Amino acid sequence: MKFRDEYRDGAAARRLADAIAHTVTRPWTLMEVCGGQTHAIVRFGIDVLLPSDITLVHGPGCPVCVTPVEYVDKAIEIAELEGVILCSFGDMLRVPGADGDLFAAKSRGADVRVVYSPLDAVVIARANPSRQVVFFAVGFETTAPANAMAAVQARREGLTNFSMLVSHVLVPPAMRAVLEGPGNRVQGFLAAGHVCTIMGLGEYGPIAEQYGVPIVATGFEPLDILEGVYLCIRQLEAGRSAVENQYARAVSPGGNRAAQALMDEVFRVIPRRWRGMGDIPDSGLGLAGGYADFDAERRFGAVATSEDAVGECISGLVLRGERKPPECAAFGVRCTPERPLGVTMVSSEGACAAYFRYRGVTAAVGGTR
Amino acid sequence: MSGEETIQLAHGGGGRAMARLIEDVIRPVFADEELARGHDGAVLGVDGPIAFTTDSYVIRPLVFPGGDIGSLAVNGTVNDLAMCGARPLYMSVGLILEEGLPLSLLRRILASMRAAAAESGVRLVTGDTKVVDRGKADGVFINTAGIGAVVAPALIGPQAVRPGDAVLISGDIGRHGIAVMAARENLGLEMAIESDCAPLAVPVLALIERGIAVRCLRDLTRGGLASAAVEIAETARVSIVLDEAAVPVRDDVASACELLGLDPLHVANEGRFIAIVAPEDASRAVELLRGYPVSANAVLIGLVRAAPTGRGHVSCRGALGVARAIDMLSGEQLPRIC
Amino acid sequence: MCLAVPGRVLDLSGDDPLTRVGRVDFGGVVQEINLAFAPEADVGDYVLVHVGFAIAVIDEVEAARIFAHLDEIGELAEFAGPLGAQP
Numbered sequence: 058m059k060f061r062d063e064y065r066d067g068a069a070a071r072r073l074a075d076a077i078a079h080t081v082t083r084p085w086t087l088m089e090v091c092g093g094q095t096h097a098i099v100r101f102g103i104d105v106l107l108p109s110d111i112t113l114v115h116g117p118g119c120p121v122c123v124t125p126v127e128y129v130d131k132a133i134e135i136a137e138l139e140g141v142i143l144c145s146f147g148d149m150l151r152v153p154g155a156d157g158d159l160f161a162a163k164s165r166g167a168d169v170r171v172v173y174s175p176l177d178a179v180v181i182a183r184a185n186p187s188r189q190v191v192f193f194a195v196g197f198e199t200t201a202p203a204n205a206m207a208a209v210q211a212r213r214e215g216l217t218n219f220s221m222l223v224s225h226v227l228v229p230p231a232m233r234a235v236l237e238g239p240g241n242r243v244q245g246f247l248a249a250g251h252v253c254t255i256m257g258l259g260e261y262g263p264i265a266e267q268y269g270v271p272i273v274a275t276g277f278e279p280l281d282i283l284e285g286v287y288l289c290i291r292q293l294e295a296g297r298s299a300v301e302n303q304y305a306r307a308v309s310p311g312g313n314r315a316a317q318a319l320m321d322e323v324f325r326v327i328p329r330r331w332r333g334m335g336d337i338p339d340s341g342l343g344l345a346g347g348y349a350d351f352d353a354e355r356r357f358g359a360v361a362t363s364e365d366a367v368g369e370c371i372s373g374l375v376l377r378g379e380r381k382p383p384e385c386a387a388f389g390v391r392c393t394p395e396r397p398l399g400v401t402m403v404s405s406e407g408a409c410a411a412y413f414r415y416r417g418v419t420a421a422v423g424g425t426r
Numbered sequence: 427m428s429g430e431e432t433i434q435l436a437h438g439g440g441g442r443a444m445a446r447l448i449e450d451v452i453r454p455v456f457a458d459e460e461l462a463r464g465h466d467g468a469v470l471g472v473d474g475p476i477a478f479t480t481d482s483y484v485i486r487p488l489v490f491p492g493g494d495i496g497s498l499a500v501n502g503t504v505n506d507l508a509m510c511g512a513r514p515l516y517m518s519v520g521l522i523l524e525e526g527l528p529l530s531l532l533r534r535i536l537a538s539m540r541a542a543a544a545e546s547g548v549r550l551v552t553g554d555t556k557v558v559d560r561g562k563a564d565g566v567f568i569n570t571a572g573i574g575a576v577v578a579p580a581l582i583g584p585q586a587v588r589p590g591d592a593v594l595i596s597g598d599i600g601r602h603g604i605a606v607m608a609a610r611e612n613l614g615l616e617m618a619i620e621s622d623c624a625p626l627a628v629p630v631l632a633l634i635e636r637g638i639a640v641r642c643l644r645d646l647t648r649g650g651l652a653s654a655a656v657e658i659a660e661t662a663r664v665s666i667v668l669d670e671a672a673v674p675v676r677d678d679v680a681s682a683c684e685l686l687g688l689d690p691l692h693v694a695n696e697g698r699f700i701a702i703v704a705p706e707d708a709s710r711a712v713e714l715l716r717g718y719p720v721s722a723n724a725v726l727i728g729l730v731r732a733a734p735t736g737r738g739h740v741s742c743r744g745a746l747g748v749a750r751a752i753d754m755l756s757g758e759q760l761p762r763i764c
Numbered sequence: 765m766c767l768a769v770p771g772r773v774l775d776l777s778g779d780d781p782l783t784r785v786g787r788v789d790f791g792g793v794v795q796e797i798n799l800a801f802a803p804e805a806d807v808g809d810y811v812l813v814h815v816g817f818a819i820a821v822i823d824e825v826e827a828a829r830i831f832a833h834l835d836e837i838g839e840l841a842e843f844a845g846p847l848g849a850q851p
Contacts, residue, residue: 058681058791060770060810060822065745069834076837093766102748146815147687173613173686174816176798199766202801203817209782251766254812254820277768279746284830287837306827307768307812307820315781316801316819415750616787616794678792684769685790 060306064278065101073283074106077290085293086112086242087286088235088378090228091249092119092406093277099411101279107286114242114378115408117231118249120196120224121148122376122400122407123331128224129154131360132193135222135353136167142185144178145193147171152403175200175207182211182219191353194221199251201225201342202316205323208348222353223343226329228252229260230340234331236268240379245289247275247282250304255320257312261300269298276304323348330362332400333373370399375408382409389413433527438557448555451529452521455536456543460551468551470516470573477512477574479503486564488531490609492601492620495566496538498696501625502647503572504546508627509643509699511578511634514546519553520569525560535566546625548572578634584661586641592708593666593728594701596629596721597622598674599651603694604682615685617678624697629718638711639704646695652740653692653754654700655728659738668728668742668752691742692755702730768814770822771797773807788813 089095095115098104104113117123129152136143136159143159150160150171163169172178175192182190194204204221211219228249235243248261253274261272271292275285285303292299302308322345329341344352354360369387374380382388382401392398394410401407436443453461460468483499493501500517507514519539523532543550580586602621607613626645633640642662644654651673659666675683675690683690697720703711708726715724733739740752771788778784781803788797788811795816799805802818811818 058677058684058770059772060827061684064830067746069831070746072834072837091766100750101744101746102750103746105748106746171611173611174798176816197766199768199814199819202819203798203815206782206798206800206817249766251768251812251814251819254768280830284833305829306823313801313819315803319800414753614795617792619793676792681769681791681793684767685793685795687767 061278064276064280066280070106070279070283073280073287077111077283077287078108080287080290080294081108081110082294084110084112085244085290086114087245087247087289088114088116088243089247089275089282090116090118090232091252091277092122093251094118094247094249094275094282095408096406096411097277097279097282099415103279103282106283111286111290113286114381115375116235116378117331117334117376118197118228119401119404119406120200120226121152121404122372123226123333124149124152124195124224125330125332125362126154127360127362128222129158130156131354131357132222133157133159133162133167135191135357136162136169137165138189138357140188142168142170142181142188142190143193144170144172144181144190146195148404148406149193149195152400153397175204176210179207179210179214179216179219182216183214186218188218189356190219191357192219192221194223194225196225197228197249197252198255198320199249201320201324202255202313205319208323208344208351209319211351212348220351220353220356221344225324225342226331227326227340227342229264230337231331231334232264234334234337234340235377236264236270238377238379240374241377243270243378245271245293246273247285247289248272250274250276250281250308253304253308253312255313255316258300258302258308258310259312265298265300271298271301273301274304274308276307331376333376368398372399372401372407372409375401382412383416385409431529433523433525433529433532433557435525435557435559437523438555444555451533452536452553452555455533455540456550458549458551460549461553468516470551472515472573472575475576477507477510477576478571479506479510480569480571481506483568483570484564485606487606487609488535488565490621491605493623493696494535494538495568496535497542498623499568499570500539500542500546500548501623501696503570504548504625504627505645505699507572507574508630509582509645510574510576511582511630511640511643512574512576513631514548514572514574514627516549516551516573517543518571519550521553521555522563522567522569523555523557524563524565525557527565531565542625546627577631578640582640582643584642584658587658587662587664587702587730588641589664589730589732590705591641591702591730592705592726593655593668593730594703594708594711594715594724595651595673595727596626596699596701596715597697597723598676598679599646599695599698600675600679600683600690600693602696603650604679606694607686608682613686615682617682619678619682622695622697624720626697626699626720629715629721630699630701632714632718633701633703633711636714638707638714640701641704642702643699645699648694649755650690650692650694651700652689652752655740656752656754658702659733659740661738663733663736663738665731665733665738666728666740667731667749668740670742670744672725672727674723674725691752766814768812768819770810770812773805773809773811775807776805786818788818
């Protein structure tokens with residue numbers, strides 16, 4: 058596959074790892090924000106290739122992980138109503154609410170359908186005029202324009218049986234929240250490349266300046282991540298804290314204007330609670346006034362919020378990058394993908410799940426590390 | 427009986443309607459003299475040790491690119507017997523039909539079974555038919571049992587696997603799972619990916635008959651290569667180390683997996699097997715397998731090592747040379763956006 | 765977080781910018797993709813696709829840049845001498 062395979066070249070990766078090893082003179086802690094980047098790092102063993110001075114911590118870049126449990130509960134409640142079709146991306150089906158997940162609701166007879174594009178939900182609404190179709194709109198800025206398009210299409214077609222349960226979150230406020238955390242150890246960021254593809258780089262300048270952290274917009278393939286680390290380390294070693302663009306084949310400084318325009322029309326910025334991180338102001342998206350009638354919370358009741366359950370689970374600390382999964386006492390022992398204690402193990406994008414899946418065995422085959 | 431007709435509850439009632447269904451639709455498709463004798467059971471002879479297997483087939487959709495539940499059922503049974511190092515001989519077929527199933531679809535499925543049986547030389551010698559209420563079966567459920575004559579000189583199974591053994595695969599992975607998922611989920615994908623559903627007895631028996639020291643065989647089904655390798659490693663208490671670059675995946679299958687967020691190692695197959703053989707026989711085994719169409723892309727993909735902790739596990743060396751742990755899927759595979 | 769896959773635009777249809785679509789080839793698998801967020805996309809271009817929408821046209825010049833950068837880095841490393849972990 059072009060524009061993917063060439064970024065997985067082992068020899069090139071090792072050259073980048075060598076370059077990083079030459080550049081680094083002291084320990085640094087970097088955070089990669091996006092769950093997709095976490096996945097690539099753990100799956101390809103990028104952290105194993107890096108010199109031990111560099112610690113990669115994994116950020117809250119998993120919208121599935123940070124969706125409050127009450128939204129899952131609401132989705133299940135709506136799905137179980139007579140005549141409702143609940144549409145969702147596959148990722149959300151296994152996230153547990155207080156009492157089971159959407160997959161379980163489906164096996165109990167609720168009409169829950171996996172969609173691959175938000176427009177699929179609109180198609181379903183058009184095809185089932187006598188039924189209420191609700192789309193569970195989760196995601197970061199990357200998915201927001203597509204979700205916005207679903208609302209725009211529904212409006213154009215005058216559909217009265219379509220609504221969206223919106224639990225969108227924004228990345229830059231989460232990065233600020235991480236940096237504000239008392240236990241924060243992050244010194245530089247690999248920003249989420251596809252979020253930047255949509256939003257551009259403008260939001261990161263103020264963060265880099267205020268907190269003195271370099272921020273590199275980074276892609277998702279091994280060479281992207283390694284180059285992102287290299288650029289970040291080079292800045293740190295030189296005492297710089299600027300915004301850089303590693304992922305220039307997809308990211309332009311201004312981002313995707315057409316996408317932003319649609320987001321501005323359909324959504325507005327609101328405060329959001331992040332599972333494991335609490336309330337973060339101006340960190341989410343809700344439907345704007347002109348589209349408020351598509352809000353599932355208006356049709357089916359508002360989502361109640363409650364405190365996060367605590368217990369042994371440290372997913373909040375993992376999401377903030379203050380702990381790594383293997384540092385948790387329950388990891389792999391009392392907490393596994395089959396019996397997860399918290400959201401970072403439940404979601405296949407969560408850091409704990411990624412470590413569990415790919416690091417059951419830690420030795421590099423035939424290697425010296 | 428015309429093509430527009432559908433299965434009714436009466437067809438399972440044990441009376442005339444059922445007798446007509448069996449006589450007119452089911453039996454002619456198989457035309458086996460044992461079946462024609464019309465007894466409750468078949469009386470057969472087998473020399474030497476027998477392999478005995480059972481399986482049920484509940485796939486949705488019933489028809490998919492590259493096959494249907496009928497060819498799946500016959501090939502699946504043949505393959506289970508082959509994995510025991512046995513020549514497939516006889517099969518039973520239990521049909522559970524859902525009220526409302528179009529007769530034309532039933533005929534099509536039965537014709538597939540006949541063709542698959544003829545291809546493998548396995549005889550369908552006894553069967554049963556039941557009908558359940560609408561909504562109680564996905565159109566058709568098929569249960570089979572298979573009997574084969576063991577030809578392998580030594581017991582084939584995880585217990586025979588030893589450190590140093592070579593792990594071979596008979597061909598590229600992931601076609602069946604992608605083909606079925608695309609057909610079932612209306613993904614709107616244009617692709618030429620068909621199920622790899624196929625009988626595997628011929629190349630497997632060739633390995634055995636040509637004196638390859640076969641330790642263990644496993645056909646890849648649900649859960650893909652990962653599940654098969656993990657099951658063997660855990661039972662045999664060894665470490666299996668795979669080389670990702672060596673595992674064949676067709677470009678379009680790899681692309682479909684990317685699009686859906688799936689790992690090809692976990693995607694289902696129906697016409698592929700792994701063979702663990704003695705290291706000195708590995709090259710000869712690969713060459714032998716490549717002489718048969720269904721295993722024309724056979725290749726060495728890994729090695730067996732001792733498991734230091736005594737707990738069996740599988741790891742895979744990736745593109746960057748670093749190993750990652752491979753486990754079975756937990757739960758059903760769902761496509762991701764994240 | 766956000767799975768986006770690169771693919772090549774085979775053809776385009778539709779005049780309305782919001783519903784303009786293209787058939788995109790992802791290494792042998794073709795899917796119809798909404799191009800509302802990539803209005804400049806043309807036949808033969810590569811686009812990045814997320815949940816059925818093109819979110820960017822891939823800049824092929826920038827895409828090659830990392831490999832030129834690698835050559836630079838490689839030279840620096842050779843000059844400095846071998847160091848660092850080998851897998």
